[in-house]
Amino acid sequence: MAKAKTVFVCQECGYESPKWMGRCPGCQNWNTLVEETIRPAVPSSGLSAAPASKPSRLSEVLLEEEPRIKTEMAELNRVLGGGVVPASLTLVGGDPGIGKSTLLLQTSDQLARGGHKVLYISGEESVRQTKMRATRLGVSSDALYVLAETDIRQIEGHLESVQPEIMIIDSIQTIYNSDLSSAPGSISQVKECTAYLLRLAKQRGIAIFIVGHVTKNGALAGPRTLEHMVDTVLYFEGERHHTFRILRAVKNRFGSTNEMGVFEMKEGGLAEVANPSEIFLQERAKGAAGSAIAASIEGTRPLLVEVQALVTPTSFGNPRHMAAGLDNHRMSLLMAVLEKRVGLLLQNQDAYINVAGGVKLDEPAVDLASAISIASSFNNSPTKVTDVFIGEVGLTGEVRRVSRIEQRVNEAYKLGFTRVFVPQKNLGGWTPPDGVSLIGIESLSQAIRLALGSEKETMPEPEFYPTDL
Structure with missing residues (x-):
């Protein structure tokens, strides 16, 4: 009989070592290596079993419309790509206390009231504790x-006796x-149990949701x-002391990974926010320098947010x-363009920039x-409350075209904005x-002069030549 071996596995990144080390060579974290036993491999008899399935020609595979199980939360359906896929x-994933269990328990109740059998498995609470939380949320x-x-x-x-259509595991670490x-909760257990649940989902046709805790670095606990x-893979983001929560799709085999759902935490649970642009802009201070409205696209949804800046010596x-x-690097790039191409002396200024509402933006259209x-903050000159700014800024100070300009402008119109600064190339x-x-804006210096009402120009405007000459 083969002798069992032991290895030391990092609980943060999954790095394996034959001996214990104080610092993991993979993720550079201290005291994360834990001893685990490796089961010896069972020798094969040399005879291969008959395959349970056979290959099919791709041209012969019948393609039918993908079935979806709709929930009552339109925000969740959007992030999932149209609904739950059997x-x-x-x-x-998400930080502790952010509302992952609340979201899934409310979703379970909605699916159950829609005629689907749901099994909610809690490894962190007893049945009575789960009932107490369900009563508070009005789930019955x-x-x-x-x-x-x-x-x-x-x-x-238990799957044999209940025969559920949807199963929820809270959490995979337990x-x-x-x-x-x-x-x-160790690396081996998390990997093995996730693979086990994946086989159950595919073999039995069950839609399974599993909750995963995140580490102090914001990554899902366990190996990548x-x-x-x-x-x-869905991430539930937000601050515990703020009411708004954002659900993002990091990976989705059945839909887009750019979708975002916005929820508000209330006393009776999570409520979806149908118009997040209005929510993010309702506390905007009028006449304050250092504020500008950007029109971003998150998946299929246009989103208007307030970008705030504070520039001080x-x-x-x-x-x-x-x-x-x-992105902090993008901010440094924009400040370099403002100093070189516009003439603002920012090299001796502290600069802080923030997107109100806790939204994270990563597209160039908010440049x-x-x-x-x-x-605006540097000149202490506020923008007009009816202005929206859309465009990507290049290193030569030009304002470049962006995609889906019509959706952005229409969203600004719905919220009462009357003047929209757009790249010149997006007109027509x-x-x-x-x-x-x-x-229509061609250069950053032109946009600043028109938006802030300053006729003073410290740098000459660059000349832009047509590219089709």
């Missing part, structure tokens, strides 16, 4: 079954396989291979640049609004709504 495995459906279990083998046995000697094993040798909701907010070929004035 025989799929979805991983929901006869088709919703609750189970407190952590053994993956026992869970499979589930264990008795065939492994490692403790629940966990994200590759599942069909969909530095009291240190090196100025500080900090960004929240935007113009970010640059305008920095210039379409008709804006009545009451909206479009201003």
